[in-house]
Amino acid sequence: xxxxxxxxxxxxxxxxRRAKELRASREAARARLDDQIETQTAALLGAVLEAxxxxxxxxxxxxxxxxxxxxxxSEFERQAASSVRALRxxxxxxxxxxxxxxxxxxxxxxxxxxxxxxxPVNVDNEANTPMARSPLRAGHGGSLxxxxxxxxxxxxxxxxxxxxxxxxxxx
Numbered sequence: 051x052x053x054x055x056x057x058x059x060x061x062x063x064x065x066x067r068r069a070k071e072l073r074a075s076r077e078a079a080r081a082r083l084d085d086q087i088e089t090q091t092a093a094l095l096g097a098v099l100e101a102x103x104x105x106x107x108x109x110x111x112x113x114x115x116x117x118x119x120x121x122x123x124s125e126f127e128r129q130a131a132s133s134v135r136a137l138r139x140x141x142x143x144x145x146x147x148x149x150x151x152x153x154x155x156x157x158x159x160x161x162x163x164x165x166x167x168x169x170p171v172n173v174d175n176e177a178n179t180p181m182a183r184s185p186l187r188a189g190h191g192g193s194l195x196x197x198x199x200x201x202x203x204x205x206x207x208x209x210x211x212x213x214x215x216x217x218x219x220x221x
Contacts, residue, residue, distance in 0.1 A: 131161050 137147050148155045 127161060127164065131164075134158060134162060 144155050148158045
């Protein structure tokens with residue numbers, strides 16, 4: 051029995067030693083896994099932060115390009131508004147101008163309102179056009195009678211067709 055007791059003690063010690071080796075192997079594998087997780091997490095966070103930094107730089111550059119574009123476009127908008135005002139002085143309504151140019155009336159009004167530089171402009175009704183304020187228009191105390199033809203005997207449709215043809219020719 052003493053021999054058996056030694057064997058049991060020896061096999062127990064061997065089992066404990068083997069368990070400790072397995073535990074050390076698992077801990078080493080876990081430590082390697084933890085190191086890999088830490089490395090990949092650091093790489094992930096670094097890449098995310100770099101992507102945000104790159105996007106931030108691109109956003110700043112894009113905002114500068116947009117600001118430069120807006121500044122350049124504003125000059126053309128002023129020119130467009132000037133042309134609209136000139137067309138209004140030729141007694142065209144906002145609706146007619148918008149139709150000819152393929153714009154909406156609200157876009158035309160917005161263009162006029164954004165680029166207003168010379169005093170208040172009534173962009174909503176035709177009563178503010180120079181022709182509407184002209185002494186040649188009936189009801190403004192002009193020299194023509196109220197029933198006079200402001201289109202020189204050609205009639206509105208013929209005058210409008212002539213005006214459209216001349217505008218197409220100059221475009």
